[in-house]
Amino acid sequence: MKEFDYVIIGGGCAGLSLAYELEINDKLKNKSLAIIEPRPEYKRDKTWSFWKVFDHNFEDCVIKSWNHFSINISDNSQELKSEKYPYQSIDSGKFYKKINSKLYSNNNIQFFKNINEIETKNSIIFNSVINGKKDTSKLWQHFQGIEIETSKDIFDDKILNLMDFNCDQKNDVHFFYTLPYSKNKALIETTWLSSLEDKTLMDYDLQLDNYIKNNLGIKIFKINYKEKGAIPLFYPDTEKQIKKIDIGSIGRMTRLSTGYTFLNIQEHSKYIRKNIDNIENVKIFELGKKYQFLDKVFLKVLKNNPDRMPEIFYKMFTNPSNIVIKFLSNKTNIFEDLRIISKMPKWIFIKALIN
Numbered sequence: 474m475k476e477f478d479y480v481i482i483g484g485g486c487a488g489l490s491l492a493y494e495l496e497i498n499d500k501l502k503n504k505s506l507a508i509i510e511p512r513p514e515y516k517r518d519k520t521w522s523f524w525k526v527f528d529h530n531f532e533d534c535v536i537k538s539w540n541h542f543s544i545n546i547s548d549n550s551q552e553l554k555s556e557k558y559p560y561q562s563i564d565s566g567k568f569y570k571k572i573n574s575k576l577y578s579n580n581n582i583q584f585f586k587n588i589n590e591i592e593t594k595n596s597i598i599f600n601s602v603i604n605g606k607k608d609t610s611k612l613w614q615h616f617q618g619i620e621i622e623t624s625k626d627i628f629d630d631k632i633l634n635l636m637d638f639n640c641d642q643k644n645d646v647h648f649f650y651t652l653p654y655s656k657n658k659a660l661i662e663t664t665w666l667s668s669l670e671d672k673t674l675m676d677y678d679l680q681l682d683n684y685i686k687n688n689l690g691i692k693i694f695k696i697n698y699k700e701k702g703a704i705p706l707f708y709p710d711t712e713k714q715i716k717k718i719d720i721g722s723i724g725r726m727t728r729l730s731t732g733y734t735f736l737n738i739q740e741h742s743k744y745i746r747k748n749i750d751n752i753e754n755v756k757i758f759e760l761g762k763k764y765q766f767l768d769k770v771f772l773k774v775l776k777n778n779p780d781r782m783p784e785i786f787y788k789m790f791t792n793p794s795n796i797v798i799k800f801l802s803n804k805t806n807i808f809e810d811l812r813i814i815s816k817m818p819k820w821i822f823i824k825a826l827i828n
């Protein structure tokens with residue numbers, strides 16, 4: 474069986490981002506790479522959105538960038554602005570196409586459906602596949618989004634709605650999210666922060682239909698595209714192995730308080746590319762102990778006080794928007810962290826810290 478210098482298990486966001494980063498920086502000229510990916514074909518299946526706090530390789534896959542965003546709770550709403558850090562959405566269909574057409578032009582790169590088709594004894598393995606059963610009792614961000622189109626111009630496409638808490642929260646945390654791509658096209662998502670055990674939270678089609686008709690006042694629309702997902706707000710277990718480096722969600726690239734992962738994956742890919750010749754000996758790339766600690770406390774607060782979360786998210790955004798964006802993108806200094814923390818309700822955070 475054939476052997477490769479590098480093996481990437483999972484040709485999804487992290488696997489392909491890494492392969493592309495290596496390829497465009499000439500790291501695969503004299504090295505071979507196998508990508509293991511079972512999916513029969515690539516098509517648009519996700520929309521990756523994030524604040525662009527640094528440059529990335531996929532500007533040509535961006536559906537739209539916004540400098541304005543809003544947040545709504547039952548008795549208040551605020552509009553925020555950031556010229557410095559636009560919010561961007563990436564079309565995964567374009568992303569897969571761009572990367573795959575580049576990778577196919579290098580004969581040192583080969584695709585396989587199953588790891589058993591190659592020899593891996595001496596290879597460096599980059600793994601993005603989560604093994605084992607889903608732990609449904611833990612906290613997840615689960616959601617469904619639909620891209621709708623209307624015959625008339627309805628949306629203000631200059632401003633996205635990051636969180637609209639004007640909806641039934643049940644005993645969890647629930648909000649809607651609207652990304653207006655144009656005046657008559659938008660991606661609208663229903664998002665829950667909860668365990669995956671209560672199936673009554675998952676009538677997403679109905680939730681979206683009610684929200685679009687009753688909250689947005691849009692009675693007639695066409696659905697162009699649908700996506701659905703569940704992001705673990707905990708780190709799934711992974712087996713430690715010599716010569717194996719976890720990447721993507723299994724590589725702990727998700728910010729547990731928000732689910733944001735895409736830009737962290739890009740940063741991780743750059744780190745691996747810079748250190749590729751010595752990757753077994755450099756330290757494991759992490760989002761930072763500080764954010765891991767703060768997110769742990771935040772998620773404890775969320776679990777114990779779901780009813781307070783709309784107010785807590787809202788208060789966080791009363792800080793200058795660039796600071797909040799940097800905080801959510803793991804780029805704050807200690808003074809900026811303190812500003813964020815100072816806006817939080819003290820007692821419930823102290824209680825979460827003590828317990």
Ligand SMILES: Cc1cc2nc3c(=O)[nH]c(=O)nc-3n(C[C@H](O)[C@H](O)[C@H](O)COP(=O)(O)OP(=O)(O)OC[C@H]3O[C@@H](n4cnc5c(N)ncnc54)[C@H](O)[C@@H]3O)c2cc1C
Nearest residue numbers: 483484485486487520521522601701702721722733734735
């Ligand atoms: C619908 C959706 C929307 C999201 N939106 C955002 C967002 O807006 N912003 C953000 O920052 N994050 C978002 N995320 C979170 C995160 O960015 C994505 O989950 C991202 O795709 C994670 O990349 P990954 O490579 O770890 O996993 P994936 O992209 O899922 O890649 C894993 C790959 O492994 C393959 N695979 C599965 N089993 C095997 C096997 N046995 N052997 C080999 N390969 C296998 C899969 O087919 C897949 O291609 C979203 C997630 C989902 C599900």
